[in-house]
Structures are given as structure tokens and as C-alpha cells.
Amino acid sequence: MKAPRIPPVPRGSGRIAQVLLGAAGAAYLAYNGMYNVQGGQKAVIFSRYSGVGKQVYGEGTHICVPWLHRPQIFDVRTRPKKMRSISGTKDLQMVDIEMRVLYKPRTTMLPLIWSRFGTDYDERILPSIISETLKAAIAQFDAAQLITKREEVSKLVRRNLKERAGRDFFIEIEDVAITHLGFGREYTKAIEDKQVAQQEAERAKFLVQRALQEKKAMVIQAQGEARSAELIGNAMQRDASYLELKRLDAAKEIATNVARSNNSVYLNSESLLLNLLDDSTETLAPKK
Known part of the structure; x- marks a missing residue:
């Protein structure tokens, strides 16, 4: 029995396979051997042979060796x-405080940051040092000073946090701001009670001042009325014309009121002081 005959390989097929393999290798190298660094980013190369590289790469397209090199992109x-x-606080009051910190890594120290703290360095480092620095700064002020000296507290936290983060963790702190400040329930109630007491004291003080002014006004009014009565008595002893003048004023007022009324009224002119033609001086003069 004869073995099956293998058909001959066409000429040029080996060359075609080489070309295809070469093209595939070139495409692989082109895709995996280049990486882009966008604006606001930096890159550090990790080598399987030597570990984390010391050089920091800026924005642009860079070349690396596939499998041997692995680029790590950092947002700076x-x-x-x-x-x-x-x-x-210093006076043993508990405050609920929220702080906003602006930060970025020190670009020249990115290889060391990656080696020591990893790519999530901010989540590992910042919460602990911010809380520690904040507690140490708050303990130097009273509860009332946190409101009146809020900017000073922010500056103190910024200075201490900037020194600690930059020296030990290579993180640059650009700004620190207090966004929320709340006091405990007991302290808040004490402040409200104090404000109510101050308002009540001011109200009592106002009432006392008003009573004193009313008393003073009544004394002045009584003195004026007494002086007026004295002057009227002296004038009547000399001449009864003052009573005639008052009688004319009263008659004028009564006549005005009667004229404005819609009803018809018939009254004695003697009782209404309207008999102005009589000799009132003799009528009103004191009898001897």
C-alpha cells in the first residue's frame, strides 16, 4: 500500500509567512512600545530588570520596550x-469641622512616591496627616476663637500641614480652607441660652429707662399744670378776661361740632355757652 502523497508547497509561501509575521511583530511593537502622556500628567517607567526608574517623563509620546517596561501615569x-x-478645643468643647485641602505631588519625587506609597498615595497619607494636624491646631483655640479667628486657624493648619506633607511624604499643599464648623449640642444650647438672657437683660433695661422717662415726664407735666393753675389764678384775681377767652374757645368748639352733626339739635344757648351777647364778665366775675 502506497503512502499518501503530500502536495508540494508553492514557491514564495515561506516568504509571505515571514512578511506576515514581521508585520504582526512590528504592529505589536508599535502598539505596545509607545505610550502617551497627556497634559497635567507625568510618567515613570517600571523595568522588570531594574525596578522603578529614576527619570520622570513629561507630556508627549514616548517609546518603551514591551513586556520589559511598564509606564505608570501620575496626575500632577x-x-x-x-x-x-x-x-x-482648648476649653474642652467638641466641634465638628470640615476642611478642604488643595494638593499635588512633587513631580521630581514621583519615583520615590511610587516606590514607598504606591499610586494611591493620597488616600493612604492625606486623611491621617490632615486629621492629626487639624486636631493639634484646634486644641490651641477656644470655641469662641474658632469663629472670630477662623482665618488664623486656617493659616496655622496650612503651615503645619505643608511642612509635614512636604518633608515626609513629598506632597505639596497649596491651600487650606475651613468649609464647615459646627459645635456640640450642649455648647449650642448654652450659646442660645446666653443670647436669650442678654436679650432679656436688654429688654429689662429698656423698660426701666422707659419708666424713668415716663416718671420724669409726669413730674414735668404736673409742675407745668401747677404753674399754669397758679398763673391763671393770679390773672383771674386781676381780671376775669381770661375766663371770657376760654368761654369763647369753648363756644367755638361746640358750635363746630353741632354744625358738623347730621341731626337737628335744639338746646339752650345758656347751657351750650352760645349766648355770647350777654355780659359774661359780670356773670363769671367772683361775687363779693
Whole structure:
């Protein structure tokens, strides 16, 4: 029995396979041997042979050796970090405080940051040092000073946090701001009670001042009426014309009121002081 005959390989097929393999290798090298660093980013190369490289690469397209090199991209733009903590003041009051911190890594120290703390360095480092620095700063002020000296507290936290983060962890702190400040329930109630007591004291003081002014006004009015009565008595002893003048004023007022009334009224002119033609001087003069 004869073995099956293998058909001959066409000429040029080996060359075609080589070309295809070469093209595939070139495509693999082109895709995996280049990486891009966007704006606001830096790159550090990890080598399977030597570990984390010392050079920091900036924006642009760079070449690396596939499998041997692995680029790690870092965001070096300024980013915010919010931290909330309950701290004790100098006068032993508990305050709920929230702080916003603007930070970024020191670009020249990115290889060391990656080696020591990893790519999530901010989540590992910032919460602990922000809380520690914040508690230490809050403990130097009274509860009332946290409101009146808020900017000073922020500057103190910024200075201490900037020194600690930059010296030990290579993180640059650009700004620190207090975004929320709340006091405990007992302290808040004490402040409200104090305000109510101050308002009540001011109200009592106002009432006392008003009573004194009313008393003074009544004394002045009584003195004026007494002086007026004395002057009227002296004038009547000399001449009864003052009573005639008052009688004319009363008659004028009564006539005005009667004229404005819609009803018809018939009254004695003697009782209404309207008999102005009589000799009132003799009528009103004191009898001897």
C-alpha cells in the first residue's frame, strides 16, 4: 500500500509567512512600545530588570520596550481633598469641622512616591496627616476663637500641614480652607441660652429707662399744670378776661361740632355757652 502523497508547497509561501509575521511583530511593537502622556500628567517607567526608574517623563509620546517596561501615569494637577473631623478645643468643647485641602505631588519625587506609597498615595497619607494636624491646631483655640479667628486657624493648619506633607511624604499643599464648623449640642444650647438672657437683660433695661422717662415726664407735666393753675389764678384775681377767652374757645368748639352733626339739635344757648351777647364778665366775675 502506497503512502499518501503530500502536495508540494508553492514557491514564495515561506516568504509571505515571514512578511506576515514581521508585520504582526512590528504592529505589536508599535502598539505596545509607545505610550502617551497627556497634559497635567507625568510618567515613570517600571523595568522588570531594574525596578522603578529614576527619570520622570513629561507630556508627549514616548517609546518603551514591551513586556520589559511598564509606564505608570501620575496626575500632577492640583486636586481638592475634603476631610471632616470631630476635634476638641482648648476649653474642652467638641466641634465638628470640615476642611478642604488643595494638593499635588512633587513631580521630581514621583519615583520615590511610587516606590514607598504606591499610586494611591493620597488616600493612604492625606486623611491621617490632615486629621492629626487639624486636631493639634484646634486644641490651641477656644470655641469662641474658632469663629472670630477662623482665618488664623486656617493659616496655622496650612503651615503645619505643608511642612509635614512636604518633608515626609513629598506632597505639596497649596491651600487650606475651613468649609464647615459646627459645635456640640450642649455648647449650642448654652450659646442660645446666653443670647436669650442678654436679650432679656436688654429688654429689662429698656423698660426701666422707659419708666424713668415716663416718671420724669409726669413730674414735668404736673409742675407745668401747677404753674399754669397758679398763673391763671393770679390773672383771674386781676381780671376775669381770661375766663371770657376760654368761654369763647369753648363756644367755638361746640358750635363746630353741632354744625358738623347730621341731626337737628335744639338746646339752650345758656347751657351750650352760645349766648355770647350777654355780659359774661359780670356773670363769671367772683361775687363779693
